[in-house]
Amino acid sequence: MTKKSKKEISREVGLEVGSICGKYFLKLDHLHYGYWNGGLDVDITNLHTAQDKYAEFAISHIPDGVKTILDVGCGTGQIAKMLIDAGYKVDCVSPSDYMNRHIRELLGDKSRIFECTYEEIETTNKYDMIWFCESFQYIDPEKALSNTIELLNDGGYLFICDIFRRDTKNKGLMGGGHDINKFHDLVEQTPFKLIENKDITEQTAPNMDLMNDILHNVVRPVVNAGMRLSESRYPMVVKFLKWKYRKKMDKLGNKYFSGGRSGEDFKKFKTYQLLLYQKQAL
Ligand SMILES: C[S@@+](CC[C@H](N)C(=O)[O-])C[C@H]1O[C@@H](n2cnc3c(N)ncnc32)[C@H](O)[C@@H]1O
Numbered sequence: 001m002t003k004k005s006k007k008e009i010s011r012e013v014g015l016e017v018g019s020i021c022g023k024y025f026l027k028l029d030h031l032h033y034g035y036w037n038g039g040l041d042v043d044i045t046n047l048h049t050a051q052d053k054y055a056e057f058a059i060s061h062i063p064d065g066v067k068t069i070l071d072v073g074c075g076t077g078q079i080a081k082m083l084i085d086a087g088y089k090v091d092c093v094s095p096s097d098y099m100n101r102h103i104r105e106l107l108g109d110k111s112r113i114f115e116c117t118y119e120e121i122e123t124t125n126k127y128d129m130i131w132f133c134e135s136f137q138y139i140d141p142e143k144a145l146s147n148t149i150e151l152l153n154d155g156g157y158l159f160i161c162d163i164f165r166r167d168t169k170n171k172g173l174m175g176g177g178h179d180i181n182k183f184h185d186l187v188e189q190t191p192f193k194l195i196e197n198k199d200i201t202e203q204t205a206p207n208m209d210l211m212n213d214i215l216h217n218v219v220r221p222v223v224n225a226g227m228r229l230s231e232s233r234y235p236m237v238v239k240f241l242k243w244k245y246r247k248k249m250d251k252l253g254n255k256y257f258s259g260g261r262s263g264e265d266f267k268k269f270k271t272y273q274l275l276l277y278q279k280q281a282l
Pocket residue numbers: 015030031032072073074075076079093094095096099116117118119132133134135138139140
């Protein structure tokens with residue numbers, strides 16, 4: 001594997017921390033957003049149910065005839081397990097050493113795991129479907145499409161369920177997602193034909209309200225308490241560090257605690273799309 005960039009490492013660590021905390025505190029199995037519909041109360045105790053609904057919703061879009069699937073960015077491996085249990089032959093791509101230990105335990109020898117990024121995958125295998133569940137946003141879109149063309153059987157499917165960025169003047173404070181218009185332009189130049197598209201922004205936006213609530217009611221008070229404790233023990237050191245890193249701290253405070261991260265903001269700046277394409281013969 002090539003050396004990871006700082007951005008890639010911080011994303012990976014973020015996902016790892018999310019997975020550890022989600023598993024420990026909320027018994028979460030998945031690493032994707034929840035799908036909030038059917039009057040399910042937007043409450044952290046329902047996130048487990050909402051994530052299961054998301055997985056069921058995604059899986060229900062697999063067309064008849066698909067037998068082999070490559071799950072790219074398979075997270076905890078939980079969706080791969082659901083797919084295997086449903087009778088599909090599934091391989092996985094996962095660049096995270098931490099996740100890979102868990103995926104191996106979960107899937108045993110039922111699945112081949114490519115322990116690399118999708119950009120770096122090397123195989124002569126071919127699949128009926130390449131599956132990106134909330135992982136497409138992390139992958140270079142041009143490379144993702146060209147690798148997918150290579151790895152798909154003729155008539156095979158590209159499945160993406162993920163966040164994209166709307167083309168707005170103001171970009172908002174939330175990161176993540178490729179530009180939706182640029183992505184559509186890119187796909188136009190490939191042999192992929194869109195056969196299904198569902199906009200699930202409305203059903204996924206509540207996840208941001210939950211995250212926002214945790215940031216304001218858990219993270220911020222815990223950080224403040226830690227600061228108070230450190231200031232009382234090491235006043236000069238904390239004064240120096242606050243001065244030295246004032247710009248970074250202001251930037252972080254502005255990004256995470258100044259508002260702008262609610263479900264309503266998500267709907268303004270992002271769009272969550274299920275996209276199913278079929279590869280046409282060249
Ligand atoms: C938000 S998680 C989604 C996990 C899983 N698909 C799910 O639905 O629960 C994003 C996943 O993408 C993976 N990922 C990040 N960058 C990647 C890359 N360049 N190539 C392949 N996978 C990548 C991460 O390791 C992680 O497993």
